[in-house]
Amino acid sequence: MKDWPPLSDYSATVGRLATAEDTRANRAAFLLESNGVRIGKPIDIPLPCYAWHVDHDSDTRQRCIIFQAEEADSKRYFGGWLIDDKNQIVGFDTDFEIVTP
Secondary structure, three states: OOOOOOHHHOOOOOOOOOOHHHHHOOOOOOOOEEOOEEOOEEOOOOOOEEEEEEEOOOOEEEEEEEEEEEEEOOEEEEEEEEOOOOEEEEEEHHHEEEEOO
């Protein structure tokens, strides 16, 4: 995609729950835990992937690379990089619009 970085520049956590090592290595942005016990399961989507992060309060959109997708307690969580801000972000799947190249 024009003006988007290559996905090959980003590591991702695929097919398993993220570990603390994944967060330290920037392959994950969060750990899902309840009372110190890991919960959830990975979501089967191609990672990393392009997306728009949508701020529903301000109605703004930012380019993003999603590199983590997990679900727990009937909620779907995504972790990624805001491309222009160079910051990690965590949100619900409803905060992102996946872009297909």
